[in-house]
Amino acid sequence: MTGMSDGRPILGGATVRRMRTSDVPAVAELEGVLFAEQPWSARMLTDELTLPGRYYLVAVGGAGGTASGGAIVGYGGLADFGVEAHIMTLGVRTDWQRAGLGGRLLAGLLAEADRRQVHQVLLEVAVDNAAARRLYTRAGFRPVGVRKGYYEATGTDAVVMARG
Numbered sequence: 288m289t290g291m292s293d294g295r296p297i298l299g300g301a302t303v304r305r306m307r308t309s310d311v312p313a314v315a316e317l318e319g320v321l322f323a324e325q326p327w328s329a330r331m332l333t334d335e336l337t338l339p340g341r342y343y344l345v346a347v348g349g350a351g352g353t354a355s356g357g358a359i360v361g362y363g364g365l366a367d368f369g370v371e372a373h374i375m376t377l378g379v380r381t382d383w384q385r386a387g388l389g390g391r392l393l394a395g396l397l398a399e400a401d402r403r404q405v406h407q408v409l410l411e412v413a414v415d416n417a418a419a420r421r422l423y424t425r426a427g428f429r430p431v432g433v434r435k436g437y438y439e440a441t442g443t444d445a446v447v448m449a450r451g
């Protein structure tokens with residue numbers, strides 16, 4: 288991160304770009320921290336990148352924000368299934384949270400759904416994940432259902448949210 292303002296990182300140094308296979312180890316490490324109870328493995332992330340209709344972004348921070356320099360501080364993925372698209376994952380490194388980066392990544396994924404003219408976008412979010420639910424609500428998502436025990440590791444229910 289390049290600096291702090293009001294306890295939050297300044298985002299001037301973060302660059303959002305498409306995820307590459309070479310980013311997978313860093314993304315998997317971040318995934319392991321953010322989703323410690325049920326993280327996606329490096330293998331799963333690599334497989335995701337090769338599947339049709341996938342669009343994954345990373346946020347690169349620090350070192351002036353050059354794509355070649357800084358660390359991966361956020362990531363997110365969209366899967367286009369034709370009639371609908373899903374937000375597959377979204378995460379921001381703890382020390383970069385609450386500074387607009389999650390919103391920026393989500394906006395990038397939704398812009399891609401719009402480019403593909405897939406206007407129905409769905410996602411699952413843990414019922415107790417207030418931060419993510421608020422972020423999605425602010426981005427225009429509304430709850431449309433509940434999947435009981437969706438997160439197997441904890442038995443936590445997921446709220447299904449939809450946009451469009």
Ligand SMILES: CC(C)(COP(=O)(O)OP(=O)(O)OC[C@H]1O[C@@H](n2cnc3c(N)ncnc32)[C@H](O)[C@@H]1OP(=O)(O)O)[C@@H](O)C(=O)NCCC(=O)NCCS
Pocket residue numbers: 321322376377378379380383384385386387388389390391411412413416417418419421422423425
């Ligand atoms: C959810 C997550 C991606 C948000 O990333 P972020 O970069 O902090 O999000 P933003 O700074 O863009 O926040 C946008 C809005 O989301 C809401 N929000 C984000 N973090 C919040 C928090 N801790 N508490 C309450 N609201 C929060 C707020 O409405 C915020 O807007 P505001 O700061 O103007 O009030 C991040 O908290 C994260 O990685 N969490 C762990 C992984 C996770 O749960 N991912 C979602 C899985 S479905």
